[in-house]
Amino acid sequence: MIAADIPQTFDNLERDYFRNTISIAKVSCASKEEVWKDNSILNSKYPVQIKNNDIFEEEIIHYLNESKIHNKAISLRKKFDSLYSLKSNFLKGIDYETIEFCVLAVISNIVECDPHGVSIEITEDKSILFTAKCTDFNLYIDLFFENEIDDYAETVINIYKDKKNIYSFGGNFSDTIKDFKQNFIQKGQQA
Amino acid sequence: MLPKRSFKKITSLSNYYLVRHTKTSDYLDTETGHLKSEEVPSGHMQDLSTNLLGTFKIKDLQIEFKKECEDFSYFIDYWVENTDVKMPVFEKDFSYKTDRSYFFLKISDLDGHVVPYKKSNDNFQAFCKVLHTPTNSNFWHCSVRWFDENGIDISKQSGQFKNRLFSQTRSTISEFIKQDIPEHKEISKELYM
Numbered sequence: 001m002i003a004a005d006i007p008q009t010f011d012n013l014e015r016d017y018f019r020n021t022i023s024i025a026k027v028s029c030a031s032k033e034e035v036w037k038d039n040s041i042l043n044s045k046y047p048v049q050i051k052n053n054d055i056f057e058e059e060i061i062h063y064l065n066e067s068k069i070h071n072k073a074i075s076l077r078k079k080f081d082s083l084y085s086l087k088s089n090f091l092k093g094i095d096y097e098t099i100e101f102c103v104l105a106v107i108s109n110i111v112e113c114d115p116h117g118v119s120i121e122i123t124e125d126k127s128i129l130f131t132a133k134c135t136d137f138n139l140y141i142d143l144f145f146e147n148e149i150d151d152y153a154e155t156v157i158n159i160y161k162d163k164k165n166i167y168s169f170g171g172n173f174s175d176t177i178k179d180f181k182q183n184f185i186q187k188g189q190q191a
Numbered sequence: 192m193l194p195k196r197s198f199k200k201i202t203s204l205s206n207y208y209l210v211r212h213t214k215t216s217d218y219l220d221t222e223t224g225h226l227k228s229e230e231v232p233s234g235h236m237q238d239l240s241t242n243l244l245g246t247f248k249i250k251d252l253q254i255e256f257k258k259e260c261e262d263f264s265y266f267i268d269y270w271v272e273n274t275d276v277k278m279p280v281f282e283k284d285f286s287y288k289t290d291r292s293y294f295f296l297k298i299s300d301l302d303g304h305v306v307p308y309k310k311s312n313d314n315f316q317a318f319c320k321v322l323h324t325p326t327n328s329n330f331w332h333c334s335v336r337w338f339d340e341n342g343i344d345i346s347k348q349s350g351q352f353k354n355r356l357f358s359q360t361r362s363t364i365s366e367f368i369k370q371d372i373p374e375h376k377e378i379s380k381e382l383y384m
Contacts, residue, residue, distance in 0.1 A: 125354075144354050
């Protein structure tokens with residue numbers, strides 16, 4: 001049952017902290033500062049504790065859902081860090097803060113799609129490719145960092161369902177992520 | 192595998208499969224099952240080299256021409272119709288690379304597939320074409336290419352839009368990859384003789 005999965009203690013302060021910081025998963029990269037403010041969650045080990053046993057089930061489910069997103073985001077962040085330590089030479093000359101900003105924003109959007117598996121690749125053509133396998137669709141997000149006139153990185157997002165391309169959008173980073181958020185994630189992942 | 196003077200290029204490919212070699216057998220990502228981009232970088236998507244499965248056998252994928260051989264550029268150059276070709280020599284011109292793996296693409300999945308793209312904020316469409324492009328060492332060589340609405344090969348155009356487009360086309364290819372050997376048959380001689 002759900003109750004068995006819940007940590008034993010969880011005070012209001014910690015719960016609020018958890019809810020505020022998990023907003024990384026809800027950022028649509030309106031600004032770089034906003035992501036920076038929120039991305040601490042991906043670096044921290046949040047000690048979730050529940051002190052009251054009378055938490056409403058709705059809140060418990062909400063907490064568990066957020067935990068799931070939180071853990072996936074951390075896992076992907078670690079995966080990227082590990083990859084970057086091996087292949088940073090492919091992104092030579094690109095400001096790391098810019099890379100990190102883009103990667104965290106992409107991760108936050110990918111986890112909202114509840115993927116079964118995610119691959120991250122840094123390619124020789126100065127790009128980072130994310131591929132996510134989700135229940136009903138496959139998601140591809142490609143970041144190209146060589147274009148200096150773009151705000152952060154030229155970005156391409158493609159979604160395939162039953163081998164048909166149901167969503168395709170490319171352009172500067174912010175516009176592309178915002179469009180993806182508004183037209184795919186918030187509309188129930190329907191193109 | 193070699194072209195002969197009496198052969199002609201094949202124009203009707205839709206019933207067949209393509210096969211392409213990969214560097215290693217673990218060309219698919221373990222978590223997603225999708226093609227690793229290092230196996231087919233987006234730069235290769237402009238003109239993806241493949242082989243027409245049938246008369247060309249899977250074991251033929253092991254053939255690798257030596258870059259240092261004198262006639263390397265000749266052997267990988269496109270064949271000119273109505274000409275004979277030089278016979279390559281084992282070990283001098285080519286060797287067998289046995290650690291390669293492979294994947295398949297159904298031509299009818301790709302041929303005519305449309306990918307939308309933007310160029311200077313205007314919307315366009317790219318059309319996939321599978322072309323029979325024999326080389327002097329491989330009559331069964333095929334190319335997967337992308338053309339604009341005017342039939343112009345997009346790889347010949349310049350502009351930053353190509354980055355985006357060929358990223359999209361890599362996703363397309365990844366979607367259509369088949370790992371298992373499909374049922375296939377010899378290429379009908381009527382098509383090329």
